[in-house]
Amino acid sequence: MTVLLAMLLDALFGEPKWVWDRIPHPAVLIGRVIGWADKRFNSGGLRRAKGVGLLIALVAGGALAGVVIEALLGPVAVVLVGAILLAQRSLADHVRDVADALRVSLGDGRMMVARIVGRDTAEMDEPAVARAAIESAAENFSDGVIAPLFWFLVAGLPGLIVYKAVNTADSMVGYRTPRHEDFGWAAARFDDLLNWVPARITALLILVVTGKGRWADITADARRHRSPNAGWPEAAFARGLNVALAGPRSYHGSLSDDPFVNPEGKRVIGADEIIAAVRLLWRVWLLVAVLVGLLALF
Structure with missing residues (x-):
């Protein structure tokens, strides 16, 4: 029941700016530790061994933090920390912001999508902005919502914190x-491992909710993706919304020659398709909430 309550709390309040303007978000604290380790240890020889050491420290520290919170602070603290480390509301809001900005102007859309993607945005046309926003919605729904929930259910708060630290x-x-x-x-590599099952669960949930596409086609597209996991939710979103995603993209001034996902889908897309993606995020979230609630009952 703590997982369901954390989901509901996150969906209602997201990440209140007035809170995180005053105290650092846990993910920010984790990031500071990683940034310090990067500066301190990522030089000289044995860099791979040092990176393994950082990973062991993050896993051990995250697991210990979760155990301490569960043991000493109780279920209310578990619900609050769980809600903080889930990202459904913030993801939906950030993706919707791209649609709202794109309706104002292409320049505003480029500026807003640059906040949620790592690719070059200065030369994007409207369909490219929309594709980037929808791809971000799909990928981040998997690793920002479904994967944390999966490890929260499997291993409690220690599992959730370890996942967030590794991610x-x-x-x-x-x-x-x-x-x-x-x-x-x-x-x-460990992040790939932790996301392997959740990415495929995400694709299956999207397929169940939309009833569009075939699992074989999702599988085929996912296997062509550069990532072993990101292609699964992306392929399912593409078919669920009947849009073509991915394709050639520019990173740091270099154009990648990636194939389109669902190449038969619509390519001339815009704000309306982004809003449809946001609605799909919430429809799948609702299904997950029902399943978690049933799991808590039985």
């Missing part, structure tokens, strides 16, 4: 760049 490390150092390819290797 934050992957987002900060898990890149194949000269600086981070070795140091971030362990975090990236």
Whole structure:
């Protein structure tokens, strides 16, 4: 029942700005630790071993923090921390903001989508802005909502905190760049492992809610994706909304030659399709809430 209450609390309040303007968000604190470790240890030799050490420290520290909170502070604290570490409301709000901005102007849409994606946005046309927003919705629904819920259910608050710590490390150092390819290797690989099951569950939930597409087609598109996990929710979203996603994208001035996901879907898309993606986020969230509630009862 604590998981369901955390879901409801997150859905109602999200991340109140007035709170996090005054105290640091737990994810920010985790990020500071990772940033300090990156500066302190990511140099010289044995970078991969140092990265493994960082991962072990994050897992041990996250598990210990969860155990202490559960044992000493009780279920109310577990619900509050769980709600803070889930991201449904904030994800839906950020994606909706892109649609609202795009309706004002293309420039506003580019500026807003740049806040939630890592690709180049300066030359995007309207369909590219919409695709980026929808892809962000799909991928972040998997690793910001479903995966944390999965590990919360499987291993309680320690599982949730460990997942968030590893996912934050992957987002900060898990890149194949000269600086981070070795140091971030362990975090990236472990994040892939922790997201393997949740990514596929996310795709299945989307398919159940929309009733659109075939599992075989989702599987085929997901396996062509550069990520072992992100392609699953992206492929399911593409079919659920009947849009083409991915395709060529620019990162740091270099154009990638990625294939389209659901290439038969609509390619001329805009704010309306982004809003449809937000609605789909909430429809799948509702199904998950019902399932979690039934699990709590039985």
